[in-house]
Amino acid sequence: MRVYETIRAYLDRLIEKGELQEELFFLAEAHPLSQLTTFRTGGNATVLFPLAAVVIEKLLPILVRENIPYFVLGNGSNVIAKDEGYPGLILSLEKMKRFAVKGNEITAESGFSVTALALTAKKASLSGIEFFYGIPGSVGGAVFMNAGAYGGECKDVLKSVTYVTRKGEVVSAGVEDLEMGYRTSVFEKNGAIVVEATFSLAPGDVAKISAEMENLMAQRVAKQPLEYPSAGSVFKRYEGRFTAKMIQDAGLKGVRVGGAQVSEKHAGFIINYDHATSNDIFQLIDHVKKVIYEKEGIHIACEVRTIE
Numbered sequence: 487m488r489v490y491e492t493i494r495a496y497l498d499r500l501i502e503k504g505e506l507q508e509e510l511f512f513l514a515e516a517h518p519l520s521q522l523t524t525f526r527t528g529g530n531a532t533v534l535f536p537l538a539a540v541v542i543e544k545l546l547p548i549l550v551r552e553n554i555p556y557f558v559l560g561n562g563s564n565v566i567a568k569d570e571g572y573p574g575l576i577l578s579l580e581k582m583k584r585f586a587v588k589g590n591e592i593t594a595e596s597g598f599s600v601t602a603l604a605l606t607a608k609k610a611s612l613s614g615i616e617f618f619y620g621i622p623g624s625v626g627g628a629v630f631m632n633a634g635a636y637g638g639e640c641k642d643v644l645k646s647v648t649y650v651t652r653k654g655e656v657v658s659a660g661v662e663d664l665e666m667g668y669r670t671s672v673f674e675k676n677g678a679i680v681v682e683a684t685f686s687l688a689p690g691d692v693a694k695i696s697a698e699m700e701n702l703m704a705q706r707v708a709k710q711p712l713e714y715p716s717a718g719s720v721f722k723r724y725e726g727r728f729t730a731k732m733i734q735d736a737g738l739k740g741v742r743v744g745g746a747q748v749s750e751k752h753a754g755f756i757i758n759y760d761h762a763t764s765n766d767i768f769q770l771i772d773h774v775k776k777v778i779y780e781k782e783g784i785h786i787a788c789e790v791r792t793i794e
């Protein structure tokens with residue numbers, strides 16, 4: 487049976503048993519992953535859009551037990567979807583975006599955008615997440631990746647998260663238990679799904695918060711090729727060295743494979759310059775890695791993750 491029918495049957499059984507309601511999710515067959523990723527490339531897949539964490543709680547243990555591959559998507563801003571699509575189930579959390587401000591804390595569901603989170607903090611005169619402004623990711627993706635910019639990192643402001651384990655258990659954990667490091671967290675290893683996160687902020691002055699956010703956005707606009715689809719910086723830093731500088735020094739700016747190009751504006755970015763396929767992007771990544779290895783003798787690693 488195809489993935490769509492299989493998942494539909496499991497969801498129907500959960501509904502029959504009274505454990506789920508139809509209103510709590512959307513299930514899409516052959517959904518274009520190009521619409522769910524900021525690179526705007528990739529083939530089709532069966533996609534489940536939960537509207538509440540209970541859908542994940544009930545379904546995840548079934549996927550694990552039945553060996554159905556799954557991939558969790560936040561805003562798709564740090565991933566590449568293959569041209570042939572994905573054979574398992576994509577769980578897109580983009581519709582789970584409730585949030586609440588309580589005192590100096592903001593709690594948000596995983597699909598809430600971190601840029602919207604920064605705007606929410608500003609409105610509540612709370613400071614500490616100005617650096618999130620302009621990162622096109624979701625709360626869940628920012629936790630998973632420990633997203634950061636301009637000296638700030640998710641782990642500096644994260645207080646706790648709620649996640650669903652592969653067994654379907656709902657666990658709350660403090661940031662100290664999440665092994666958050668440079669663009670990594672425990673979720674890279676344990677396959678659990680973050681459903682909610684609480685950020686601890688400090689009271690601040692709205693005018694100052696606003697000025698800082700505008701300043702950081704101006705830097706992004708000046709330095710990043712935001713006019714093209716991309717997934718941001720493709721490669722991780724290498725032992726403190728800026729990969730973008732190495733790529734620039736290797737003369738790779740502007741190099742193209744098909745419709746993919748190493749950005750002229752920021753060498754760390756690969757952009758979808760002109761109807762790129764994911765294969766174009768993969769080939770360009772391999773080319774950049776090869777040239778850097780030949781020049782510098784080091785293997786640079788991708789920050790961007792492949793949906794596979």
Ligand SMILES: Cc1cc2nc3c(=O)[nH]c(=O)nc-3n(C[C@H](O)[C@H](O)[C@H](O)COP(=O)(O)OP(=O)(O)OC[C@H]3O[C@@H](n4cnc5c(N)ncnc54)[C@H](O)[C@@H]3O)c2cc1C
Pocket residue numbers: 524557558559560561562563564565579596620621622623624625626627628629630631632633634635673678679680681710712716717718719791
């Ligand atoms: C123009 C541009 C600028 C960028 N600037 C920055 C920057 O300044 N700093 C920075 O750190 N990044 C930056 N990025 C990269 C990206 O936005 C971040 O990594 C972001 O945190 C990814 O979030 P997402 O929701 O899009 O995650 P996705 O791309 O959807 O997923 C990334 C990974 O997280 C996993 N994941 C997502 N949600 C969950 C969840 N709820 N539970 C478990 N796993 C989950 C996915 O399975 C995947 O492995 C930029 C990207 C672009 C396109």
